[in-house]
Amino acid sequence: MQADAHRHHAESLERTVTLAQQDPSTSVGIIEATWAAAYHWLCYGCIKRHQQHRDKHQGLAAYFDSLGERTAAQWWRELEDLRLAGFYGNKAGSKEVQKALDLLARVRAWANT
Amino acid sequence: MKHAPVPEWLDSATRALVEDTVALLVQRYADILLTIILFGSVARHEERSLDDPSPSDVDLLAIFDTTDRLVEPYRGSIFYTVGDACCLHLDAPREVNVLLSDRVMETWDSMFLENVTRDGIILYAQGPLPMPLVPRQVLMPSKEAK
Numbered sequence: 001m002q003a004d005a006h007r008h009h010a011e012s013l014e015r016t017v018t019l020a021q022q023d024p025s026t027s028v029g030i031i032e033a034t035w036a037a038a039y040h041w042l043c044y045g046c047i048k049r050h051q052q053h054r055d056k057h058q059g060l061a062a063y064f065d066s067l068g069e070r071t072a073a074q075w076w077r078e079l080e081d082l083r084l085a086g087f088y089g090n091k092a093g094s095k096e097v098q099k100a101l102d103l104l105a106r107v108r109a110w111a112n113t
Numbered sequence: 114m115k116h117a118p119v120p121e122w123l124d125s126a127t128r129a130l131v132e133d134t135v136a137l138l139v140q141r142y143a144d145i146l147l148t149i150i151l152f153g154s155v156a157r158h159e160e161r162s163l164d165d166p167s168p169s170d171v172d173l174l175a176i177f178d179t180t181d182r183l184v185e186p187y188r189g190s191i192f193y194t195v196g197d198a199c200c201l202h203l204d205a206p207r208e209v210n211v212l213l214s215d216r217v218m219e220t221w222d223s224m225f226l227e228n229v230t231r232d233g234i235i236l237y238a239q240g241p242l243p244m245p246l247v248p249r250q251v252l253m254p255s256k257e258a259k
Contacts, residue, residue: 058167062199062203062208065199070196070200073199074189074192074193074196077192077195077211078189081210081212084172084210084212085212088212088221088222089221089222089224089225090221090222091222092220093182093220095183096182
């Protein structure tokens, strides 16, 4: 996928997150969509900064580590933790959602600077 | 659940990554780290092989002596530490995921806790296991055991 396509996906998923936030019972879904939006922002930022990216989420943190993007790798690991916890049935609440949104904001800012 | 080293059925590079992840977390968070448990398909030795298009990840559950669900304010630095271990083993073919938990574990699904309790491999523990991970037969011994 080209950089602009990743940005469009990220923005579309962010609109989904905004809509879902109207119903707090969708917290697991909000975190999933936030995680996905962050993935596309990371791809977009990586293409801009390094003229390369990884078109799958498996191994993404190690890939960013190898590029020297340690903070981006840390953000992604934190988002993976939130998403995987939901996958394993952890009941995400407003605190987890807010954390995911904070991480997404950081990733978006990183990708656009 | 049993105490054991990192399973020998993992390839050597991933095994070294898991060992260094555990070692660095223990070294830097010894005062609040209660236990690290390997769980999931690798713990059960049912992992997808490295020949598979999507080999299984290695899943670790790290439980900390806090009641904060997100393990703040340590959370960011813990994941940075996981990255430090990763940087030592960028050749590892499997990804290592670390899930953080507080010691109360009340937000976790009961089936997940049962699975971890049944299949998990304790890679590190300091003191007794958090109560939600203590097998039921230990809490309620059978009549025969009495």
